[in-house]
Amino acid sequence: MFIAQKIAFSAGLLACGSGHTGPVDYKKTLEYKKVISNIGNAYDPDTGVFTAPVKGVYYFRFYAHSHSGNQMGVSLLKNTQVQVSVYFWKPTTNGNASNGVVLTLEPGDRVYTELWENCWVFDNERSYTSFSGFMIFPL
Template identity: 65%
Template sequence: MLMVVQLLLLLCVGSSVSEDLMTPTVNIIAELGKLKKMEEKIQTLQETLNTVLSENAALKSLVQDSQNKLESFLKENKAQKIAFSAGLLASGEGYTGPFKDDWKTLVYKKVFSNIGDAYDSNTGIFTAPVKGAYYFRFYAHSRSRINLGAGLFKNNVPQCSVFSFQPTRHSNASNGVVLTLEPGDQVHIKVWSNAQVYDDIDSLTSFSGFLIFPL
């Protein structure tokens, strides 16, 4: 009888030990659950990061595009502000001409304004920076019996002129014209051959122009 009881006790103890070995403890299961939740959070954070990076790239592209458009607008707006005015002599007084061989370009040195930098005081030539309708006006003066004569040229083609035949005293003349210019077209004033113009500190001989509107 005692032996039977001992066998039963051994069986019970063996069964209990086997169950303990086969079944995870409660703490391990909890830790595994925590790891699973952490993995889910990491995955969610990764997805959020990818979304933010994608949106940031799109935003960066949008900002860059806006900056490019703004720079283009400012550049175009600046190019459309064009006006200049200049007198022939920077200082002193005197005659220019007459020249026997050919008409000679007048280089207006006394620059009153040159918005847009389209007029070159080294050459006397205005170069259109944008396509548009431009207005030009020039004045000429003489104080001798030599002919007064000057003309406005577009790309070396005469457009309009002023002339006074052997003036006895002071002689003044002016003319103006509206021209349609393409970018790079050039406008300048030439004194006629066998003619002259006079200028002094009062800028009696001058050249002006401005952009009326772009086309």
């Protein structure tokens, strides 16, 4: 009998307080410090990176929040390759965007989000900017 490993995580950008991340003049890996759940311990809040422990099909989603007048751009990457992105050009009011993707991962594959150059995201205790993922099934 095969028992599947349980893998799931959810994290908000800031562990406490509120504030902007960015802008920076380079692409920056976002480190989600408010770990809400981390079953299987595959997500590392010190690096912002999820590392696949087993081969399988996984689902990831992320949300990003921006205040008015701030350009927001974030991508989700698998091993340095952009998979999906969100972008908001200086909204007149607060802006929110989200995206999700199903990925086939090998052990050691890395999934993370990256803030674009000259872009901002905002977060507070409500975790408007967040990153989550889970294994759908092993292969």
